[in-house]
Amino acid sequence: xxxxxxxxxxxxxxRPDDFLNRNVGSSGEVFFxxxxxxxxxxxxxxxxxxxxxxxxxxxxxxxDLTAKISLxxxxxxxxxxxxxxxxxxxxxxxxxxxxxxxxxxGYFAHAGEWIALANLSDLAGAGGGASVDVSATAPDSPxxxxxxxxxxxGKLYIYLTDEDSSQWIQPAVPTFSGNYNDLTxxxxxxxxxxxxxDVDTTTTAPQTxxxxxxxxxxxxxxxxxxxxxxxxxADTLDGQDSAYFLNYDNFTNKPTSFNDLxxxxxxxxxxxxxxxxxxxxxxxxxxxxxxxxxxxxxxxMSADFTANFTxxxxxxxxxxxxxxxxxxxxxxxxxxxVQIDGAAQTVNWQGASVPTGNANQxxxxxxxxxxxxxSWTVIGSLSTYG
Numbered sequence: 001x002x003x004x005x006x007x008x009x010x011x012x013x014x015r016p017d018d019f020l021n022r023n024v025g026s027s028g029e030v031f032f033x034x035x036x037x038x039x040x041x042x043x044x045x046x047x048x049x050x051x052x053x054x055x056x057x058x059x060x061x062x063x064d065l066t067a068k069i070s071l072x073x074x075x076x077x078x079x080x081x082x083x084x085x086x087x088x089x090x091x092x093x094x095x096x097x098x099x100x101x102x103x104x105x106g107y108f109a110h111a112g113e114w115i116a117l118a119n120l121s122d123l124a125g126a127g128g129g130a131s132v133d134v135s136a137t138a139p140d141s142p143x144x145x146x147x148x149x150x151x152x153x154g155k156l157y158i159y160l161t162d163e164d165s166s167q168w169i170q171p172a173v174p175t176f177s178g179n180y181n182d183l184t185x186x187x188x189x190x191x192x193x194x195x196x197x198d199v200d201t202t203t204t205a206p207q208t209x210x211x212x213x214x215x216x217x218x219x220x221x222x223x224x225x226x227x228x229x230x231x232x233x234a235d236t237l238d239g240q241d242s243a244y245f246l247n248y249d250n251f252t253n254k255p256t257s258f259n260d261l262x263x264x265x266x267x268x269x270x271x272x273x274x275x276x277x278x279x280x281x282x283x284x285x286x287x288x289x290x291x292x293x294x295x296x297x298x299x300x301m302s303a304d305f306t307a308n309f310t311x312x313x314x315x316x317x318x319x320x321x322x323x324x325x326x327x328x329x330x331x332x333x334x335x336x337x338v339q340i341d342g343a344a345q346t347v348n349w350q351g352a353s354v355p356t357g358n359a360n361q362x363x364x365x366x367x368x369x370x371x372x373x374x375s376w377t378v379i380g381s382l383s384t385y386g
Contacts, residue, residue, distance in 0.1 A: 332357025
């Protein structure tokens with residue numbers, strides 16, 4: 001049985017009559033009436049409470065004052081709470097009785113602490129009651145479950161009869177040792193990576209340099225194919241183990257062409273070449289596919305023709321330039337009309353007039369397509385080389 005003290009003193013506050021003669025005090029409140037030198041006790045029902053002793057009574061003084069207060073279930077205003085942790089501050093609720101359902105036990109707020117009382121079936125059972133003896137000495141002929149508040153040391157005792165003996169004991173106060181292992185519902189601590197449910201290092205033992213990889217159901221040891229790569233060493237870029245540096249010539253499977261390449265800033269090219277598409281015998285509407293290049297070589301033309309340019313990018317705020325090399329015969333012919341993906345366009349010719357070709361010469365016709373606001377502006381020019 002625990003013998004640790006719950007409180008080390010009782011404090012009864014002196015008050016004048018005008019304070020004590022209020023309508024109804026809280027159940028269990030005790031005050032000292034400093035005008036009549038008496039104790040005033042409130043049951044929660046009696047107006048202005050009732051006096052339990054006076055200093056001028058025969059054989060009664062403030063030193064050996066003994067009083068007995070009997071409380072029944074109807075006298076106590078039990079406040080229900082689910083668990084002990086739900087109780088409010090005992091300091092702010094002194095004199096309050098609380099019923100903790102999870103323990104089936106009552107608690108009483110005194111001097112900033114919650115004091116555990118006897119089981120509620122003994123204290124506040126249907127039709128039952130509990131008595132609290134307040135005195136400096138232990139009560140005579142106590143019964144099992146009686147409460148005694150020792151005024152000499154301010155401690156609360158419960159009279160308990162067990163198989164071996166009967167004695168006054170102090171209610172145990174819940175304590176915490178501070179040891180982590182004393183807690184309930186402890187989380188499972190991970191001591192090894194094998195404690196993780198989604199890691200399997202036992203089916204295949206890991207080897208030096210391996211990493212964990214997801215195999216579809218677990219993380220398991222596997223070869224690290226991305227080893228190396230420190231600094232400028234890029235040996236993994238070609239799948240080989242020896243040192244390769246970020247030099248284009250050190251790569252295998254080097255790309256030979258790029259589609260839709262965008263370069264920012266200043267771009268320096270050492271050498272360039274453009275694909276030349278040949279169109280023979282132009283007349284009528286001739287398709288010029290920009291997916292295959294933007295320079296077209298015409299020979300053996302038999303009439304003026306319409307140049308239809310297909311697969312032209314329609315991104316706004318862009319210009320696209322195309323060139324037609326015309327190898328002229330005895331009679332010169334030129335593209336007198338332009339279409340973009342089959343839609344006729346107005347050509348704004350250099351000098352504001354449609355040019356004419358030059359027989360037996362090479363004429364170069366250049367077109368620039370300007371895309372703004374989802375529409376086209378086409379400008380054209382012709383140059384002759386003999």
